[in-house]
Amino acid sequence: MSDRIYIRDLALRCIIGIYPEERRERQDVVINLVLEGDLSKAPVTDAIEDTINYKFIKKSIVRMVEASDFNLIESMASRILDICLEDAKVRRATVTVDKPGALRFARSVAVEMARERSA
Numbered sequence: 001m002s003d004r005i006y007i008r009d010l011a012l013r014c015i016i017g018i019y020p021e022e023r024r025e026r027q028d029v030v031i032n033l034v035l036e037g038d039l040s041k042a043p044v045t046d047a048i049e050d051t052i053n054y055k056f057i058k059k060s061i062v063r064m065v066e067a068s069d070f071n072l073i074e075s076m077a078s079r080i081l082d083i084c085l086e087d088a089k090v091r092r093a094t095v096t097v098d099k100p101g102a103l104r105f106a107r108s109v110a111v112e113m114a115r116e117r118s119a
Helices: 020-024 054-067 073-085
Strands: 003-016 027-037 092-100 108-116
Touching: 003 020, 003 054, 003 073, 027 054, 027 073, 054 073, 073 092, 073 108
Parallel strands: none
Antiparallel strands: 003 027, 027 092, 092 108
């Protein structure tokens, strides 16, 4: 069983999409993360070294996304998972990337992907 840290509704702007009109101006994306790992030591020590440093992960994701120009939200989600798993304390990560307004009559289009650390 894993403990979980959630990062909810991280709203960023970036170039994303395959059509010329999507490549001209930054668009909104909303990112949700679940970071899983063993957090049992952190409540005992109350030390950042014993937990997942979610602030560092968030900053890394913000830097990457804001500088990116992906065609697909699938590509962005995969790269975000790579960043999450760079933290050795993250055993499994799940990311959902929403692209609001991508489809007429739909609030959002989203992709969800999950990856586990290799044993």
